[in-house]
Amino acid sequence: MSQKQPDARAIPVPSRRLSRLGQLGTMTASIAGNMALNGVAQLGRGQRPSMQGLLLNPSNVRRVADQLAKMRGAAMKVGQLMSMDTGEFLPPELAQIMARLRDDAHFMPPAQLKQVLNKQWPDRWLGAFKNFDVRPIAAASIGQVHKARLKDGRELAIKVQYPGVAKSIDSDVANVGALIRMSGLLPKGFALSPYLEEGRKQLHEETDYTREAAQLARFGALLSKEPAFVVPDVHHDWSTPEILAMGFVPGLPIEQAANETQETRDRIATRLIDLALKELFVFGVMQTDPNFANYLYQPQTDRIVLLDFGATRDIDPVIAERYRKLMRAGLSNDTVAMMQTAAEIGFIGSGTTDRQRSRIERMMRGIFDALRDKALFDFADSTLSQQMQAEGMALAEDGFVPPPLPIDVLLLQRKLGGLFLLAARLKAKVDVLSLLARHLEPAP
Numbered sequence: 001m002s003q004k005q006p007d008a009r010a011i012p013v014p015s016r017r018l019s020r021l022g023q024l025g026t027m028t029a030s031i032a033g034n035m036a037l038n039g040v041a042q043l044g045r046g047q048r049p050s051m052q053g054l055l056l057n058p059s060n061v062r063r064v065a066d067q068l069a070k071m072r073g074a075a076m077k078v079g080q081l082m083s084m085d086t087g088e089f090l091p092p093e094l095a096q097i098m099a100r101l102r103d104d105a106h107f108m109p110p111a112q113l114k115q116v117l118n119k120q121w122p123d124r125w126l127g128a129f130k131n132f133d134v135r136p137i138a139a140a141s142i143g144q145v146h147k148a149r150l151k152d153g154r155e156l157a158i159k160v161q162y163p164g165v166a167k168s169i170d171s172d173v174a175n176v177g178a179l180i181r182m183s184g185l186l187p188k189g190f191a192l193s194p195y196l197e198e199g200r201k202q203l204h205e206e207t208d209y210t211r212e213a214a215q216l217a218r219f220g221a222l223l224s225k226e227p228a229f230v231v232p233d234v235h236h237d238w239s240t241p242e243i244l245a246m247g248f249v250p251g252l253p254i255e256q257a258a259n260e261t262q263e264t265r266d267r268i269a270t271r272l273i274d275l276a277l278k279e280l281f282v283f284g285v286m287q288t289d290p291n292f293a294n295y296l297y298q299p300q301t302d303r304i305v306l307l308d309f310g311a312t313r314d315i316d317p318v319i320a321e322r323y324r325k326l327m328r329a330g331l332s333n334d335t336v337a338m339m340q341t342a343a344e345i346g347f348i349g350s351g352t353t354d355r356q357r358s359r360i361e362r363m364m365r366g367i368f369d370a371l372r373d374k375a376l377f378d379f380a381d382s383t384l385s386q387q388m389q390a391e392g393m394a395l396a397e398d399g400f401v402p403p404p405l406p407i408d409v410l411l412l413q414r415k416l417g418g419l420f421l422l423a424a425r426l427k428a429k430v431d432v433l434s435l436l437a438r439h440l441e442p443a444p
Helices: 017-044 051-055 058-071 073-082 092-102 110-120 169-182 193-206 209-222 254-259 262-283 317-331 335-345 354-373 383-397 407-425 432-437
Strands: 129-132 143-150 155-161 243-247 285-287 295-298 303-306 312-314
Touching (some): 254 407, 262 285, 262 432, 317 407
Antiparallel strands (some): 155 243
16 A cells, blocks of 8 residues: 555545546546547658557556556556566556556545444444544555554554545546557457456455455464564454455555664575565465555564555465475576476466567576576665566567466566565565575475
8 A cells, every 4th residue: 555645635536436437438538539640640741659658648657657556446556567677568568657656645634434334333433543644654455554553552553445436447447448448558469357257256355454464364373473564553443345444554665674784684684585485385374565655664662564465365275386396496496397397387378489489488498597596686886687587678579479467467476576676676685595495395
């Protein structure tokens, strides 16, 4: 969940499905009109208009991102899920639209917030609070978080779901899917529908705050003997299916740890990478959202605060074992086993050409070679990421169409890529090989 941006504003969330559909329709009509005007202007200059160029001009990009940000809910969340910093299966032009949604999060005006709270809590609930800050401390696609103190002394972080977002998920996902298809930028043969369907299911889970409360308590138990991490406790007496009341835990945005010593930055990145490996190989459950705002750092205690468990997902043991096999094969330089396992996971499909397979093999070998190259992997060195980006672009230009991946794999890749980006932001150096060695023994 994003920390409040300086330009965030109090904008009512459209809660009725017809209202949301109307706003998307108005946006689409406006874009179409803009495309027509620009097309006529280009023809007048003797130019041949490009549909992609007409759709993806700066004005339309801004209009799409702004409208989805105002709507919030599934419309905004699908955009965030599509704007993956890992793997980028969307073309850069379309990803540009969606990337803005990672940072743009407006919030409900106080009047609308009060309506939501009155509906969810008992009459005269305000009398139980010593104070309640109506301006949120964080806001995202599905809800916003407020700091409050009860008269009994408890200090809470209260996550309030935007009205109507749960009921609008199906229509929002369908409408955003239509927008993506309208762009004409998806690779020919790319199957978007399975991703939209899985995204729809995940969004229904994320809007169930009772489920999130259970996952929060679950991780609290799993990490109860891990002093490096803090998980907020759930306050069930003030929680409902659309409100999650947690203990307020202070901390600095994790990115600010970039100002700490090299030793501290290395330790933070090491802990988070090790936690992700434990989630995959030991716990069998993972918090799959890599948003930086889901982590806080406490310099005084040297602890990491873990937030937002709405995207928590049980990991298929078969998928976890395949990842274990892939990593073992790659690190032992067993190319045959590495490529076979990559196909089992779903990275390579029946339509992948031999030339494309060779390029994928080269990309994977490059990753494992970099991990083996030095005792400490330097995330500040952009050489590997630049190589992967160049290879990925060449693969796309060769006509590679990613096979439909299991949702577990898609979310795993997103989580691991997000941790890579965070470690790079911290300019951390991590003994990744030693971390992997702890988890790569065959499952009993």
